[in-house]
Amino acid sequence: LPIVGLAHSPIAQRRMALYRGVVSVLFDTREMAATELNVRALAELQARGIAAQGDQVILTRGDHMNAHGGTNTLKILSVA
Known part of the structure; x- marks a missing residue:
């Protein structure tokens, strides 16, 4: 199964790329509520x-x- 790391900065993205099997994707999370973050x-x-x-x-x-x-949060979400 793919492991995808949504990184908030290029620095975080490069750090995630060091982990085997992790695909890092640049994803802006600033000023976003938790429910909006899940949907986006x-x-x-x-x-x-x-x-x-x-x-x-x-x-x-x-x-x-x-x-x-x-x-501190783990959610199981279904893709709609």
Whole structure:
């Protein structure tokens, strides 16, 4: 299964690229509510052909964006 890292900056994108099996995608998360982030992330994956309608995606993120080590949320989402 593909592992996709949505990076908020080119620096984060380059760091993610060091992990084996991870595809990093530049994705702007500034000034975005959590529900909007979920919808836009799924739309980005669909646009890139990574996810299709009916797929399930595990999304992890932090409540405080740009905080190192702040991942505290895991959601299983269905692509509509």
